[in-house]
Amino acid sequence: MHGVRRGLEVPDLRHRRAAALEQVTQVLEYAVVRMSKLSHLARLEAESIHILREVVAECANPVMLYSIGKDSSVLLHLALKAFHPAPLPFPLLHVDTTWKFRDMIAFRDRTAQRLGLKLLVHVNTEGLAMGINPFTHGSSVHTDVMKTQALKQALDRHGFDAAFGGARRDEEKSRAKERVVSLRSAQHRWDPKRQRPELWRLYNTRMTKEESLRVFPLSNWTELDVWQYIYQENIEIVPLYFARERPVVERDGALIMVDDERMPLAPGERPQMRKVRFRTLGCYPLTGAIESNADSLPAIIEEMLVARTSERQGRLIDHDAAASMERKKQEGYF
Amino acid sequence: MSADPQTLSPELDAWLAAQAHKDLLRFITCGSVDDGKSTLIGRLLYESQVLFEDQLAALEHDSRRLGTQGGALDFALLVDGLAAEREQGITIDVAYRFFATEHRKFIVADTPGHEQYTRNMVTGASTAELAVILVDARKGVLTQTRRHSYLVSLLGIRRVVLAVNKMDLVDYQETVFRRIEQDYRDFSAQIGLTDIVAIPLSALRGDNVISPSAHMSWYTGPTLMAHLDRVPPTRPSSTVAFRMPVQWVNRPNQEFRGYAGLVVGGSVRVGDPLVVLPAGVRSRVARILLGDREAQQATTGQSVTLVLEDHIDVSRGDLLAAADAPAAVSELFEATVVWMGEEPMLPGRPYLLKCGTRTVAATIAPLKHKINVNTLEKLAARQLELNEIGLVHLSTEAPLAFDPYEENRDTGGFILIDRISNGTVGAGLLHGALRRAQDVHWQALDINQAARSAQKHQKACVLWFTGLSGAGKSTIANLVEKRLYALGRHTYLLDGDNVRHGLCRDLGFTDVDRVENIRRVAEVARLMTDAGLIVLVSFISPFRAERRLARSLLGPGEFCEIFIDTPIEEAERRDPKGLYRRARAGEIRNFTGIDSPYEPPENPEIHIDTRDTRAEQAAEQIIRYLRRIGVIDLDGVFIP
Known part of the structure; x- marks a missing residue:
């Protein structure tokens, strides 16, 4: 391998032959294994289905949090596969902040009807009565009241003991350490120091009556995996992911779509039609669009391959502080 | 789109x-x-x-x-x-x-x-x-x-x-x-x-x-x-026998009954003969579903739904295995355990074991040795602390189908769950079955507990008195036994102090020994209950887990937990045997309430607060309870 060098002994011929044989064996073994190996998407799909089934088998009252985004679409697709031919053994829950894009709500209702799903929609009516909105109160108050508090209300009201979510470990640093099955206290708090070890494919779903679980079947997927899977499986997603002419205003460097008349415009500010799309979807005043010509899935994937910013960049709530997501999760944000 | x-x-x-x-x-x-x-x-x-x-x-x-x-x-x-x-x-x-x-x-x-x-x-x-x-x-x-x-x-x-x-x-x-x-x-x-x-x-x-x-x-x-x-990935699945732990039975209607699970070994084709473990029933694969798609075969790493040819009883926790290479089934194993709990692993304490999709109660006994992970030395040990690794014997309450971990991680790896905290406290690797499980069978007897109890005009049960040292357990238990004796009932009183002179003479007061002490007493109480007796057990029994073990050994309604509730200050003030004084002076170590914990019962059948109940009143309260649940009937023979 390294040739004969001064000062080093010439290796015994038998050793050489054995080493060569070992190499050939390895190459052959490699070829055999490669042929019988599943692709990474097939393995990720199987793992997610396994997680969904495990939690449904062990928990009394699970629910799927449905955020209408692409990850939710993938999660729903996987769940339909996991329990086919039976209908979904749990309802979908959408926590509606009342500030979602109109296209999202239309897509949500269409999907639920098309697939015959049980869809629960929860709005924090107290927050609504207080007039909480992202413009007057800022992103963190709005998110806390209309999203975090609302989620807790809905989970408590229906007594759900496990909630599936589409979060992925590649999204953000503190997510990288969260378990697939993650325990929450009676107050829905996450304690990163008291996480249960998670070994092999053995998930521990046992808890007291007051506690609940958050379950992340897409933990090991990356953003690219999600797009490739949507492409491979031909999964329907909200049209906002595809580039189109849309009315936007530019604020603090972000392109915000003027989705309805509630959007207050500064004096002289005028929405412009630009060809944009969204990499993540949330409340429209808090979600930045990107200029793009990608109007098909392959074009989106192509764009992703050369993308220079991460998808969370479009989410204004992450910019608060370095440890903001970790803190939000401890408080019960999904 | x-x-x-x-x-x-x-x-x-x-x-x-x-x-x-x-x-x-x-x-x-x-x-x-x-x-x-x-x-x-x-x-x-x-x-x-x-x-x-x-x-x-x-x-x-x-x-x-x-x-x-x-x-x-x-x-x-x-x-x-x-x-x-x-x-x-x-x-x-x-x-x-x-x-x-x-x-x-x-x-x-x-x-x-x-x-x-x-x-x-x-x-x-x-x-x-x-x-x-x-x-x-x-x-x-x-x-x-x-x-x-x-x-x-x-x-x-x-x-x-x-x-x-x-x-x-x-x-x-x-x-x-x-x-x-x-x-x-x-x-x-x-x-x-x-x-x-x-x-x-x-x-x-x-x-x-x-x-x-x-x-x-x-x-x-x-x-x-x-x-x-x-680098070549690990060895191909084709060299491993087919294994699929059943996760979920998919039964949307009368026409369809499928078994959902992840293939964790080998591959399977339509028509393959399978065996359902631990039951050992055989069938063949009729259909394979990958999501909503029919398939002719499935391989390791795929989540599938299998339909079998025969209508046999299969449920979550069963293992589907290749009929010509089935997994082993046992109730007694040799295993390596890595302890992950803050509380130490105590031999004799029951934990929940999850292997594949099956969860069963399991007890570790004995701990053969622990391993010094730095030197690989084998060391004698009585318990495992956080991050310690030990070789153990392990018994499960029900049979478990498995493969040695070295052959298949998914059918040989397990986690241990604490029954009280629900935390994942250990991880383990099954190495093999120990022969004893297969060789020792229960001797079925014609005269059973019901027959023996009926002969005595009573329902056999255990009255388990728990509480701090000096709480008044033995005093009250003694009074209850006298009342029952007077009513012509057949009883026996197992007292903590007395048992330690004989049956448990070899045990000290460490957590490990306390667990073993209670295990022995619980087993003796069970035998005596089987003999048709009303058994009174008067033991500090400080840990919930062991009281739960005792309860689990008996049938429903046969275990009555009686909490003799005396606050530590009061028990220490009474100090009938002078033990608290000596414990405070450091002469006695691991003394419950001083430097060893007492976990009060959460839902005892009877709760007696000795600050406002005299011993005689307590005894009366217990007798009334026994009448109410039918352990003794109202017209019991009264012997003056």
């Missing part, structure tokens, strides 16, 4: 096709503190170009603020996620990272090197097919290196990369590298690790991580990334 094939450029088309054939390799990185693990992973992410501009901007910003590289990019900051870790400058949990090369996608488990976090390393290793073990070129093979290697080998990882890091700090000298490589090979052969590739590198400077180093022309082997991209 769906893909429009016409918009595909040829390059993108080729790229998407190539993506579909990428496989997945999961590996773990381990090393000692400051060996540069996080830096190495950060470097892999950085150089495989999975980082975006905003993440790089954040990294630059963080490097200036928190970095240890004098303002230069500190790759470790990319992966040290939790705020607590950033403050302490260490990694304290398992983190999972993702990157891809030309042929593969990778999932990396980044685990810490501190001794107290063996738990996390074992967690990360459990799903890994390969391990990258980091060694600091300046320090060579250390105790920690040996520990990591042992754990890697224990968890069944066979392929190891020895990454000799920080070569820049030893002037890239070949002799340093060769010596470390030889040291490591000498050691690792002893623990069965032989598939080792050693690579000299500098994670900080980027030498031999992605591109070959300009400073080490003497090294002609692959770079780390090149090796990871090409």
